[in-house]
Amino acid sequence: MQPPASAGLFRSPENLPWPYNYMDYLVAGFLVLTAGILLRPWLWLRLRNSKTKDGDEEEDNEEKKKGMIPNGSLGWPVIGETLNFIACGYSSRPVTFMDKRKSLYGKVFKTNIIGTPIIISTDAEVNKVVLQNHGNTFVPAYPKSITELLGENSILSINGPHQKRLHTLIGAFLRSPHLKDRITRDIEASVVLTLASWAQLPLVHVQDEIKKMTFEILVKVLMSTSPGEDMNILKLEFEEFIKGLICIPIKFPGTRLYKSLKAKERLIKMVKKVVEERQVAMTTTSPANDVVDVLLRDGGDSEKQSQPSDFVSGKIVEMMIPGEETMPTAMTLAVKFLSDNPVALAKLVEENMEMKRRKLELGEEYKWTDYMSLSFTQNVINETLRMANIINGVWRKALKDVEIKGYLIPKGWCVLASFISVHMDEDIYDNPYQFDPWRWDRINGSANSSICFTPFGGGQRLCPGLELSKLEISIFLHHLVTRYSWTAEEDEIVSFPTVKMKRRLPIRVATVDDSASPISLEDH
Numbered sequence: 001m002q003p004p005a006s007a008g009l010f011r012s013p014e015n016l017p018w019p020y021n022y023m024d025y026l027v028a029g030f031l032v033l034t035a036g037i038l039l040r041p042w043l044w045l046r047l048r049n050s051k052t053k054d055g056d057e058e059e060d061n062e063e064k065k066k067g068m069i070p071n072g073s074l075g076w077p078v079i080g081e082t083l084n085f086i087a088c089g090y091s092s093r094p095v096t097f098m099d100k101r102k103s104l105y106g107k108v109f110k111t112n113i114i115g116t117p118i119i120i121s122t123d124a125e126v127n128k129v130v131l132q133n134h135g136n137t138f139v140p141a142y143p144k145s146i147t148e149l150l151g152e153n154s155i156l157s158i159n160g161p162h163q164k165r166l167h168t169l170i171g172a173f174l175r176s177p178h179l180k181d182r183i184t185r186d187i188e189a190s191v192v193l194t195l196a197s198w199a200q201l202p203l204v205h206v207q208d209e210i211k212k213m214t215f216e217i218l219v220k221v222l223m224s225t226s227p228g229e230d231m232n233i234l235k236l237e238f239e240e241f242i243k244g245l246i247c248i249p250i251k252f253p254g255t256r257l258y259k260s261l262k263a264k265e266r267l268i269k270m271v272k273k274v275v276e277e278r279q280v281a282m283t284t285t286s287p288a289n290d291v292v293d294v295l296l297r298d299g300g301d302s303e304k305q306s307q308p309s310d311f312v313s314g315k316i317v318e319m320m321i322p323g324e325e326t327m328p329t330a331m332t333l334a335v336k337f338l339s340d341n342p343v344a345l346a347k348l349v350e351e352n353m354e355m356k357r358r359k360l361e362l363g364e365e366y367k368w369t370d371y372m373s374l375s376f377t378q379n380v381i382n383e384t385l386r387m388a389n390i391i392n393g394v395w396r397k398a399l400k401d402v403e404i405k406g407y408l409i410p411k412g413w414c415v416l417a418s419f420i421s422v423h424m425d426e427d428i429y430d431n432p433y434q435f436d437p438w439r440w441d442r443i444n445g446s447a448n449s450s451i452c453f454t455p456f457g458g459g460q461r462l463c464p465g466l467e468l469s470k471l472e473i474s475i476f477l478h479h480l481v482t483r484y485s486w487t488a489e490e491d492e493i494v495s496f497p498t499v500k501m502k503r504r505l506p507i508r509v510a511t512v513d514d515s516a517s518p519i520s521l522e523d524h
């Protein structure tokens with residue numbers, strides 16, 4: 001019998017026996033194997049969630065007892081719903097991905113992104129539970145490139161008592177009035193100089209120009225290094241290092257990940273030099289001046305031992321990551337939203353000019369508490385953070401089966417607690433796409449305000465830089481609006497892979513009031 005003309009994946013060249021030649025078997029075998037491997041997670045997900053007629057009754061009951069895996073679609077094999085997720089991220093409304101599924105399946109739904117089963121929560125109460133756990137139920141889940149670059153013991157990925165201890169230690173320092181008193185002067189100096197330089201330029205790309213300033217402030221807080229040659233090298237190495245945070249996780253000479261790991265080594269070496277010098281001159285009598293001091297002194301009382309310099313240098317480099325990108329983005333977007341909302345800007349100018357006049361009359365310099373007492377300015381900052389969604393949610397992995405509000409999150413699955421969905425939910429915020437700083441006068445103090453507003457996360461991993469960030473933005477806005485005016489060119493926000501201005505927010509700055517001020521360039 002002859003094979004049909006189309007039979008065989010590779011047609012037998014001559015008279016090899018029917019049905020197929022050895023190449024056909026090889027290729028068919030390969031395809032079956034590949035399909036098997038690729039389909040496995042998808043099939044597993046289907047099976048895990050389906051209630052088959054002949055399914056194990058005991059397991060079925062157990063599932064009922066524990067709640068149900070949320071509804072949703074797992075999309076295509078392997079790629080799941082990744083393409084749609086990314087496409088929405090690139091659009092002007094990244095929350096569309098969530099909104100569409102929320103209307104189909106409810107506030108908590110399942111999906112599959114890059115072959116990973118994920119439960120996405122757009123429910124503020126579920127998010128609260130995910131954030132609040134103590135590291136024994138949910139652990140941070142980052143892409144492989146990030147875990148490689150952070151290392152196993154990074155402050156961003158460790159769990160349990162060690163994380164709690166470090167978090168408390170660093171948080172207490174960053175919130176301390178001693179730091180805020182001291183750092184206010186440094187922030188003012190950087191802001192005043194930066195803004196003065198902007199007024200000299202024909203066009204300022206806020207997103208780029210602001211980065212230098214926020215990095216300098218961050219490094220001052222972490223290790224007291226002042227602007228200069230070392231700072232410039234540190235910044236260059238850091239930029240090289242973070243380029244690898246989102247990349248293909250392949251590590252050999254020439255790859256992005258490899259270059260970033262090398263930059264991290266050089267960065268740690270530079271920081272270590274500062275740490276070792278500090279170790280020699282260390283006293284414990286005066287309050288800690290920076291995070292290096294805090295970490296070196298840790299354990300001084302109870303264990304009578306300082307942390308080794310390797311450990312401290314590693315932590316300092318890791319702490320540059322969460323502060324470096326978020327701060328400039330928050331300030332850039334504040335400028336953007338104010339440019340688009342002249343009424344809010346006028347109110348902001350009024351409040352800040354009023355404080356400036358008062359301080360001048362009293363002949364006092366600003367205290368950090370003055371900046372933080374400006375209620376409309378704080379409203380502007382909250383509204384910016386709500387709409388900006390710089391960290392649009394946090395990813396966690398479940399260490400065991402967990403039930404929240406009747407939803408089962410199975411062991412091994414990822415959960416995305418979506419902050420952006422809550423921040424842009426019209427049932428929570430009326431006209432969520434409208435920049436309305438006045439809304440915070442209505443919201444503040446209401447029952448759900450804290451769980452529905454989480455730009456800094458919450459629970460065990462609540463951002464320890466929260467208060468410092470707000471202080472820094474307040475100082476920046478104060479000096480911007482009391483001394484300068486600006487016109488912004490057309491630009492739009494993009495949200496993927498991180499929040500950015502498409503054209504880096506070009507503005508033209510003009511000096512409106514260089515008269516006497518509690519702060520002047522000469523002070524610095």
Ligand code: HEM
Pocket residue numbers: 140155156157163167174218221319322323324326327330390391394454455456457458460461462463464465466468469
């Ligand atoms: C507008 C600015 C900022 C935003 C929106 C922001 C947001 C966040 C969020 C959402 C988290 C929680 C991540 C999670 O739960 O996995 C976080 C954690 C963290 N942030 Fe910030 N952050 C900002 C500025 C800063 C600054 C200036 C610093 C440093 C001085 C900082 C240091 C940290 C650290 C160390 C963590 C990890 C805490 C832990 O896991 O224990 N952040 N931040």
